Amino acid sequence: MILTVTLNAALDITYRVPRLRPHGTHRVTEVVERPGGKGLNVARVLASLGHRAVVTGFVGGGTGDALRRLLAESGQVTDALVPVAGATRRTVSVVDAASGDTTQLNEPGPQVTVAEWDAFTDRYTALLRDASAVALCGSLPPGLPVGSYAQLVREAHAARVPVLLDTSGEPLRRGIAARPDLVKPNAEELAGLTGSTEPMRAARDTRRRGAHAVAASLGPDGMLLVTSEGVWRAAPPRRLSGNPTGAGDSAVAGLLSGLVEGLPWPERLARAVALSAATVRAVAAGEFDRTTYEELLPRVTVTAQQAAA
Amino acid sequence: MILTVTLNAALDITYRVPRLRPHGTHRVTEVVERPGGKGLNVARVLASLGHRAVVTGFVGGGTGDALRRLLAESGQVTDALVPVAGATRRTVSVVDAASGDTTQLNEPGPQVTVAEWDAFTDRYTALLRDASAVALCGSLPPGLPVGSYAQLVREAHAARVPVLLDTSGEPLRRGIAARPDLVKPNAEELAGLTGSTEPMRAARDTRRRGAHAVAASLGPDGMLLVTSEGVWRAAPPRRLSGNPTGAGDSAVAGLLSGLVEGLPWPERLARAVALSAATVRAVAAGEFDRTTYEELLPRVTVTAQQAAA
Numbered sequence: 001m002i003l004t005v006t007l008n009a010a011l012d013i014t015y016r017v018p019r020l021r022p023h024g025t026h027r028v029t030e031v032v033e034r035p036g037g038k039g040l041n042v043a044r045v046l047a048s049l050g051h052r053a054v055v056t057g058f059v060g061g062g063t064g065d066a067l068r069r070l071l072a073e074s075g076q077v078t079d080a081l082v083p084v085a086g087a088t089r090r091t092v093s094v095v096d097a098a099s100g101d102t103t104q105l106n107e108p109g110p111q112v113t114v115a116e117w118d119a120f121t122d123r124y125t126a127l128l129r130d131a132s133a134v135a136l137c138g139s140l141p142p143g144l145p146v147g148s149y150a151q152l153v154r155e156a157h158a159a160r161v162p163v164l165l166d167t168s169g170e171p172l173r174r175g176i177a178a179r180p181d182l183v184k185p186n187a188e189e190l191a192g193l194t195g196s197t198e199p200m201r202a203a204r205d206t207r208r209r210g211a212h213a214v215a216a217s218l219g220p221d222g223m224l225l226v227t228s229e230g231v232w233r234a235a236p237p238r239r240l241s242g243n244p245t246g247a248g249d250s251a252v253a254g255l256l257s258g259l260v261e262g263l264p265w266p267e268r269l270a271r272a273v274a275l276s277a278a279t280v281r282a283v284a285a286g287e288f289d290r291t292t293y294e295e296l297l298p299r300v301t302v303t304a305q306q307a308a309a
Numbered sequence: 310m311i312l313t314v315t316l317n318a319a320l321d322i323t324y325r326v327p328r329l330r331p332h333g334t335h336r337v338t339e340v341v342e343r344p345g346g347k348g349l350n351v352a353r354v355l356a357s358l359g360h361r362a363v364v365t366g367f368v369g370g371g372t373g374d375a376l377r378r379l380l381a382e383s384g385q386v387t388d389a390l391v392p393v394a395g396a397t398r399r400t401v402s403v404v405d406a407a408s409g410d411t412t413q414l415n416e417p418g419p420q421v422t423v424a425e426w427d428a429f430t431d432r433y434t435a436l437l438r439d440a441s442a443v444a445l446c447g448s449l450p451p452g453l454p455v456g457s458y459a460q461l462v463r464e465a466h467a468a469r470v471p472v473l474l475d476t477s478g479e480p481l482r483r484g485i486a487a488r489p490d491l492v493k494p495n496a497e498e499l500a501g502l503t504g505s506t507e508p509m510r511a512a513r514d515t516r517r518r519g520a521h522a523v524a525a526s527l528g529p530d531g532m533l534l535v536t537s538e539g540v541w542r543a544a545p546p547r548r549l550s551g552n553p554t555g556a557g558d559s560a561v562a563g564l565l566s567g568l569v570e571g572l573p574w575p576e577r578l579a580r581a582v583a584l585s586a587a588t589v590r591a592v593a594a595g596e597f598d599r600t601t602y603e604e605l606l607p608r609v610t611v612t613a614q615q616a617a618a
Contacts, residue, residue, distance in 0.1 A: 015401075015414055020331055022405070025413040062371045062378075069371075092324075092401060094414065096331070104334040105324055105403065 001078070002046050002256055003131040003161075004039035005124065005152065006057035008109040008141040009081065010091045011067045012036030019098040029097070035067045036091055038137035038166060040077070041246050045253035045275060045288060047076040051260065054078040056127055058120065058141060060110050061087025080127055082120045086110020089141075093245075102243075109141035117144060124152065128159035132260045135164045135252055136180075140171050149175035156180075162259055165211075166252050168192070176210045182259075183211045184252055190216055199224050200231075200305075213265075215255055215272065217248055222300075223276075225269045231305040232266050234273040236296055242280040250275040250288050270300040310387070311355050311565055312440040312470075313348035314433065314461065315366035317418040317450040318390065319400045320376045321345030329405040329412060338406070344376045345400055347446035347475060349386070350555050354562035354584060354597060356385040360569065363387040365436055367429065367450060369419050370396025389436055391429045395419020398450075402554075411552075418450035426453060433461060437468035441569045444473045444561055445489075449480050458484035465489075471568055474520075475561050477501070485519045491568075492520045493561055499525055508533050509540075509614075522574075524564055524581065526557055531609075532585075534578045540614040541575050543582045545605055551589040559584040559597050579609040 016030035043053035059067060059081035067088055071079050089107035096103070128134065134156050136149050149171050156163035157179070165172065165180040168189045176183060176193070183206065185193065190202035193209075203214040203226040213227040222235035251272040258268030278293035325339035352362035368376060368390040376397055380388050398416035405412070437443065443465050445458050458480045465472035466488070474481065474489040477498045485492060485502070492515065494502065499511035502518075512523040512535040522536040531544035560581040567577030587602035 013399075015416075017414065020412075022329055022331060022412055023408075023410040026415065028414055028416045031416050062375045066371045090322075092414075099332075101332040103329075103331050105326065105337055105401075106335065107324075107337045107340050 001052040001054050001130055001132065002043075002260060003054050003056065003127050003134040004043045004046070005134065005136045006037035006039030006055060006138055007112075007120075007144065007148070008089065008139045009035070009037035009040060009055075009057050009059055009064075009067060010089050010106075010109075011063040011070075012091050012093070014093045014095060016095045016097055020094055020096040020101075020103060033066065033070060035071045035074075038249050038252075039135060040071070041249035042135050042137060042252045042256070043077040044074075045250050045279075046257055048288070048290070049253065049257050051257055052078070054080050054127060054131075056080040056082065056120070056123060058082055058084045058110065058112060058116065059088050060084040063090055064088035080123065082116070082123050084110050084112055084116045086112070086141075102245075109139075110143075112141050112143040117148070121151070121155070125155055125159070128156060128161050131159075131161050133162045133164070133256050135166065135256055136175070137166045137249070137252065139167065146170040147174045150178035153178035153180045164252060164256055164259075166248070173209075176206060179210045179212065182213045182215060182255060184215045184217065184248065184255065186217045186248065187219070200226070215251070215269070217251055217276070219244070220280075222273050223251065223269060224305075225265060227265055229265060232269055232302050233305055234266075234269045234300055234302045236273055236277040237299040237301070240277050240280050242282070244280055246287070247276040247279045250279040266302040266304075270297060270302050273300045310361040310363050310439055310441065311352075311569060312363050312365065312436050312443040313352045313355070314443065314445045315346035315348030315364060315447055316421075316429075316453065316457070317398065317448045318344070318346035318349060318364075318366050318368055318373075318376060319398050319415075319418075320372040320379075321400050321402065323402045323404060325404045325406055328407040329403055342375065342379060344380045344383075347558050347561075348444060349380070350558035351444050351446060351561045351565070352386040353383075354559050354588075355566055357597070357599070358562065358566050360566055361387070363389050363436060363440070365389040365391065365429070365432060367391055367393045367419065367421060367425065368397050369393040372399055373397035389432065391425070391432050393419050393421055393425045395421070395450075411554075418448075419452075421450050421452040426457070430460070430464070434464055434468070437465060437470050440468075440470050442471045442473070442565050444475065444565055445484070446475045446558070446561065448476065455479040456483045459487035462487035462489045473561060473565055473568075475557070482518075485515060488519045488521065491522045491524060491564060493524045493526065493557065493564065495526045495557065496528070509535070524560070524578070526560055526585070528553070529589075531582045532560065532578060533614075534574060536574055538574060541578055541611050542614055543575075543578045543609050543611040545582055545586040546608040546610070549586050549589050551591070553589055555596070556585040556588045559588040575611040575613075579606060579611050582609045
């Protein structure tokens, strides 16, 4: 199975309003709830690709109960979340029906205690035994030290399980120093990490800092992959517009599934780019459109760049 | 005891954000949850005034569980809510810390079935036996006919329990035709009902339509009371600025407690105006500030107007 870790899972709530007016009162015309957090999105896409996906991380409170119920109803992924006393955060997306734009409100998440972190790491270590790969995804809830992902990377190494890290800020910086097999930053995260706005330079710098491979997402232009075996750039056949929510998570699922299936790097990259584009084009935010995926996959262009760094 | 009915109870969630930017992504810095809906607010104020308050209406889902837990923790009012299959709605208030302004997002509420409505009316009829007064408060959840409040008014009459109606739109119009003892519209609701923007004329028209007495709230200018015994106007000693959330609910509690205590109309009105102003001045939205209330109560001016209509 493939394990995904979402330390700050969320109950994603989408509100549709006719038009968002700051300081006004709005009747919400449509309410949609779904289990959220990057690792949960990755797991759903992995399941759609035919992989067994297990999700862990923290869950608590009434919002956590709602998340688990939705997860069980969908039946796609295995729930190995660890209970905490605090409540799972909500994220509220307010979609303005007039413009189609979205305003996002993200709760911080539960305070996690040292005892809860210990319970989680025990569970994580046990789950690694059966994992063919693990993805560590998203922000840290309050109370967890910035080195938490670095610790989880080291434990994956000890268990000889390939580990992908997808986070930002100081947890990303510290996690990279623990030498993950792959990181998937976007251009903004790369710039924050390295100070360089030039993706190739920034990705190479990120490898020097510890990441074995760097898959940098370049938004609608595709992805840049820098590894010890080579450097590739992949682009969809055309720039696709739509809702980018979850596109990065689909890319992670593409990379991870390709790794587990033993595909060569260029094929993993093509899959990541096609899944990402098919997510942007999907009707529901965070889902991918299978027809678009199957149409795009053979048409993604992957080009080798200069020799490996 | 005093009974309050909240057919569309809510889990009120308040988010504080540094600055609300439409179409932006916001980290919520503070999350506060409380049981919401007009009747629940009225009951809390009644309890603070020393009355035993019982709340009924519908409750369901994980949000309903959260509401009931918060209600039980506060220990102020007795929970006689009736379970439904649908989930209790959320209301989200987004407070912009920079401006202090609030943006409100109100979910529609659960679909209520005919069987659930029947279960509720059985419970309501039983509760009326011990009630010295009843307040019917707020919007109707989806699925209930606009004549629902009219039915509840008639059942209160049958049980010889004085009934106050505080709603808006067509449910108010239909409820008034069932001859409630008192309605508490604001100027906007009065105008919607009667077509007149002149409060005295509109209040008299509302009596002709069926309400025995009309307490019209005039915002910071106080209230106008039109009854068969006389007409009074009451104003706070000064215009008070602050958060008007819950001010109308506090006025309902003032009117209802005064009725049950057998106070003359002018004293009920003074209490309603002082409680309402003390709610506007409170730090927490929807609470009233007791010191302000006690300071204002003897200083509210109540003046008799021309002879009763």
